[in-house]
Amino acid sequence: QQQVKQSPQSLIVQKGGIPIINCAYENTAFDYFPWYQQFPGKGPALLIAIRPDVSEKKEGRFTISFNKSAKQFSLHIMDSQPGDSATYFCAARERGQNFVFGPGTRLSVLP
Amino acid sequence: DGGITQSPKYLFRKEGQNVTLSCEQNLNHDAMYWYRQDPGQGLRLIYYSQIVNDFQKGDIAEGYSVSREKKESFPLTVTSAQKNPTAFYLCASSIGRQGSGTQYFGPGTRLLVL
Numbered sequence: 001q002q003q004v005k006q007s008p009q010s011l012i013v014q015k016g017g018i019p020i021i022n023c024a025y026e027n028t029a030f031d032y033f034p035w036y037q038q039f040p041g042k043g044p045a046l047l048i049a050i051r052p053d054v055s056e057k058k059e060g061r062f063t064i065s066f067n068k069s070a071k072q073f074s075l076h077i078m079d080s081q082p083g084d085s086a087t088y089f090c091a092a093r094e095r096g097q098n099f100v101f102g103p104g105t106r107l108s109v110l111p
Numbered sequence: 112d113g114g115i116t117q118s119p120k121y122l123f124r125k126e127g128q129n130v131t132l133s134c135e136q137n138l139n140h141d142a143m144y145w146y147r148q149d150p151g152q153g154l155r156l157i158y159y160s161q162i163v164n165d166f167q168k169g170d171i172a173e174g175y176s177v178s179r180e181k182k183e184s185f186p187l188t189v190t191s192a193q194k195n196p197t198a199f200y201l202c203a204s205s206i207g208r209q210g211s212g213t214q215y216f217g218p219g220t221r222l223l224v225l
Binding site for chain 1: 115117144151152153154156159169201203213214215216217218219221
């Protein structure tokens with residue numbers, strides 16, 4: 001119940017495309033859902049985060065869509081660029097507990 | 112310039128040797144964490160500390176030890192009991208205690224076995 005499932009494992013899109021990464025969870029007590037971006041050999045960097053009382057959040061070209069009833073949330077990258085090529089992790093946290101991370105999605109944006 | 116620093120960037124361990132990875136933060140964060148990342152896998156929690164002089168085991172603490180003598184420092188020792196230590200180690204911190212703030216990560220240390 002503490003797992004966060006993430007798909008796909010890897011994703012290849014053309015420049016300008018809209019990659020979508022999906023995450024699903026079971027624990028309804030999760031109350032905070034961040035996404036992290038990690039470049040090879042670097043630490044993950046916080047990209048965008050959402051709470052379950054909001055269905056969508058946008059920051060620049062990155063959008064989180066949240067479906068509380070389905071217990072799913074997804075990351076959309078608008079007008080993707082080769083510089084967006086990285087591994088993306090979703091995570092979830094229940095207040096008072098540690099974060100649970102998805103296994104990651106490796107995104108490649110072709111020029 | 113605030114942030115989390117980890118050193119060294121690369122570390123080599125000989126069999127039977129203990130090695131210590133450094134993590135320092137100047138963000139005035141209460142909580143600090145150590146994660147292990149293996150290729151193609153997510154992050155697994157080794158140890159965490161919510162306050163100075165206190166720390167708890169995470170999911171994969173066997174073969175590791177930590178200390179938290181200062182708020183800004185949380186070193187991780189990989190002991191000889193850890194039989195498969197080759198991995199990328201990430202330190203993180205958060206402003207509040209467990210569960211009350213976003214985690215921010217350091218640049219990582221890659222540990223390799225000779």
